[in-house]
Amino acid sequence: MRNSPDQYDKLSKAFHWITAGIVVTAFVLGPGDFGRIVDGGVDPATRNDIVWHESLGVAVFVLTLLRLIWAAVRPGAPRHQMSAWMFGLSRLVHFVLWALLLLLPISALLALGSESHPLTLLGGMRINVFPFVGNSYFSNLADWGEIHKLLGDVIIWLAGIHALAAIYHHIRLKDKVLVSMLP
Ligand code: HEM
Numbered sequence: 001m002r003n004s005p006d007q008y009d010k011l012s013k014a015f016h017w018i019t020a021g022i023v024v025t026a027f028v029l030g031p032g033d034f035g036r037i038v039d040g041g042v043d044p045a046t047r048n049d050i051v052w053h054e055s056l057g058v059a060v061f062v063l064t065l066l067r068l069i070w071a072a073v074r075p076g077a078p079r080h081q082m083s084a085w086m087f088g089l090s091r092l093v094h095f096v097l098w099a100l101l102l103l104l105p106i107s108a109l110l111a112l113g114s115e116s117h118p119l120t121l122l123g124g125m126r127i128n129v130f131p132f133v134g135n136s137y138f139s140n141l142a143d144w145g146e147i148h149k150l151l152g153d154v155i156i157w158l159a160g161i162h163a164l165a166a167i168y169h170h171i172r173l174k175d176k177v178l179v180s181m182l183p
């Protein structure tokens with residue numbers, strides 16, 4: 001795939017914008033009352049918001065793994081002229097966003113496994129038991145449901161700051177940072 005020095009390649013752009021869209025949709029559908037619903041005897045498979053939330057979240061995980069492989073082998077990402085601190089900060093924010101894209105689904109699986117709740121996905125797919133998660137050392141380490149909710153809030157705040165920074169680059173610094181990721 002061709003990669004001009006000013007632009008991300010098409011696949012990186014597709015990964016970026018599809019992932020961003022899914023993360024925001026999954027956030028909006030986040031089931032705040034999940035524990036109460038399931039403990040009240042409702043099967044989460046009957047709740048569209050939960051099924052869509054979990055399916056989109058799993059899609060984010062798969063997309064992020066594929067995207068990381070692509071990022072390792074792609075021809076090269078654009079390098080923009082900017083001060084050292086700004087470059088360092090942008091790398092740090094990207095690193096934390098990558099980590100959150102993986103930690104959100106992992107924390108959700110730990111939450112479901114430790115509470116013995118099923119994973120319910122689109123198409124009637126369902127996993128009732130997570131053999132390596134339920135009662136494992138990690139699942140008992142924390143309240144993963146609360147951590148998952150917190151990470152969900154953090155990724156939205158950080159992505160918002162990241163988007164504002166990209167717009168600042170475009171409007172005030174008049175460089176090519178934002179344009180390099182636009183379709
Ligand atoms: C990018 C991915 C994801 C984001 C941004 C996200 C975001 C959120 C947010 C913000 C909440 C809390 C909603 C509220 O309190 O109003 C939540 C709850 C929840 N999410 Fe996710 N989530 C993601 C992926 C997943 C995945 C992959 C699964 C399942 C495997 C999942 C399962 C759940 C469950 C079960 C809850 C309820 C937790 C509890 O109350 O104990 N999420 N999510």
Ligand code: HEM
Binds near residue numbers: 162166178
């Ligand atoms: C949930 C939403 C978002 C997430 C998780 C996210 C995550 C990321 C990640 C991981 C990268 C590094 C990409 C790579 O190396 O291939 C990146 C780059 C970038 N993102 Fe986002 N992003 C989000 C939303 C946005 C939005 C809304 C904008 C613009 C308004 C934006 C603008 C950019 C730009 C311009 C770059 C390239 C920056 C550079 O090369 O220094 N992102 N984003």
